Amino acid sequence: MAQFGYLEKFGIVFLIALLYYVVKSVVNVLYTYIIGPLVNKVDFKSQGRWALVTGSTDGIGKAYARELASRGCDIVLVSRSYDKLMETAAEIEKDFKVETRIVLADFSDADIYEMISKEVADLEIGTLVNNVGVSYKYPEYFLEIADWEKNINTMIKANVVSVTRMTRIVMPGMVERGKGVVINIGSGSSIIPSPLLTVYASTKAYVEKFSEGLEMEYSKRGIIVQCVLPGFVCSNMSGIRRSTLIAPTAKAFVKSAISLVGTTSNTTGYFPHTLFFYVVNSIHSFAPRFSVWLVTRSMENTRRKALKKYKKE
Ligand SMILES: NC(=O)c1ccc[n+]([C@@H]2O[C@H](COP(=O)([O-])OP(=O)(O)OC[C@H]3O[C@@H](n4cnc5c(N)ncnc54)[C@H](OP(=O)(O)O)[C@@H]3O)[C@@H](O)[C@H]2O)c1
Numbered sequence: 001m002a003q004f005g006y007l008e009k010f011g012i013v014f015l016i017a018l019l020y021y022v023v024k025s026v027v028n029v030l031y032t033y034i035i036g037p038l039v040n041k042v043d044f045k046s047q048g049r050w051a052l053v054t055g056s057t058d059g060i061g062k063a064y065a066r067e068l069a070s071r072g073c074d075i076v077l078v079s080r081s082y083d084k085l086m087e088t089a090a091e092i093e094k095d096f097k098v099e100t101r102i103v104l105a106d107f108s109d110a111d112i113y114e115m116i117s118k119e120v121a122d123l124e125i126g127t128l129v130n131n132v133g134v135s136y137k138y139p140e141y142f143l144e145i146a147d148w149e150k151n152i153n154t155m156i157k158a159n160v161v162s163v164t165r166m167t168r169i170v171m172p173g174m175v176e177r178g179k180g181v182v183i184n185i186g187s188g189s190s191i192i193p194s195p196l197l198t199v200y201a202s203t204k205a206y207v208e209k210f211s212e213g214l215e216m217e218y219s220k221r222g223i224i225v226q227c228v229l230p231g232f233v234c235s236n237m238s239g240i241r242r243s244t245l246i247a248p249t250a251k252a253f254v255k256s257a258i259s260l261v262g263t264t265s266n267t268t269g270y271f272p273h274t275l276f277f278y279v280v281n282s283i284h285s286f287a288p289r290f291s292v293w294l295v296t297r298s299m300e301n302t303r304r305k306a307l308k309k310y311k312k313e
């Protein structure tokens, strides 16, 4: 290296470091999204005959129920609207020739868990999808949230209490059998700046941390725990109807996320969302004040439009 000066040496070391970083990232992405899903395929039916999905009559939850049924699992649907439960159950039985059971429960109520526990006591549940979740009707400042007590209570009960209590009901059987899968649906809002969605994002931060600890405690007992942190997905909650690359249909999203079970325990579930959060967080660490200004402005715009709409109605 004698013919190189200090500057050239520095440049070479820098290039090697950069190359190392790029190659490592590419290998990581290839493993996570392509090789891992091929090598670590999980046979959900062999984890236990039944799969239980909360909030399973619409959106992402319904897509999980259908995907697990297509893989041969019998399905327990837990949701709050009797008609939608009956309809979804009939659809799944017809399309996939599996058995279903419905449990009518409103997760904004804390006194449902004894009933749910009794309803599923006789079932061998191998997969639990803690999907139910509620968000703000529209982005809003913490103190201005309409119907404050009721909405905050519902959010905490449906997003935090449900995940904790459903896991307590289903996991003992899994531990006894030494196998099982627990999928918890968090939200990308807990890993990016989320002003005007503060309580929702905080409840999802709970889901993320809860999953991390649970995985540490029970992976050695044969339980796979996965936390999914989606970005935008078409659904009634997001209000997005037409799918794009960055906002896929619930079906496409779930196909991707479920293929990562067994490979990643904490994932956006969908590669374009991983890229999206990476860009947002890079901007945030590079120029935090600018990113907060930008996100706040966009949230305020959404809020303004929603308020205008509600006033008209
Ligand atoms: N869509 C997104 O862009 C997005 C992004 C990040 C995270 N997520 C998370 O993904 C999960 C599913 O969201 P989604 O967009 O699929 O929502 P969704 O379309 O609104 O569907 C929610 C499902 O949960 C049920 N549900 C709602 N509140 C309930 C309650 N109090 N008791 C019982 N069931 C209840 C609904 O039943 P009814 O049909 O009877 O209301 C419906 O089946 C949530 O945890 C959400 O936070 C979604």
Ligand SMILES: *[C@@H]1O[C@H](CO)[C@@H](O)[C@H](O)[C@H]1NC(C)=O
Pocket (backbone or CB within 6 Å): 058, 137, 236, 237
């Ligand atoms: C969609 O969500 C709104 C609240 O955001 C709710 O009032 C409405 O009933 C939902 N529609 C369906 C089809 O679930």
Ligand SMILES: *[C@@H]1O[C@H](CO)[C@@H](O)[C@H](O)[C@H]1NC(C)=O
Pocket (backbone or CB within 6 Å): 191, 208, 209, 212, 266, 267
């Ligand atoms: C999960 O992954 C996200 C995105 O990579 C990261 O920001 C977050 O810290 C992780 N959470 C845990 C509990 O590991």
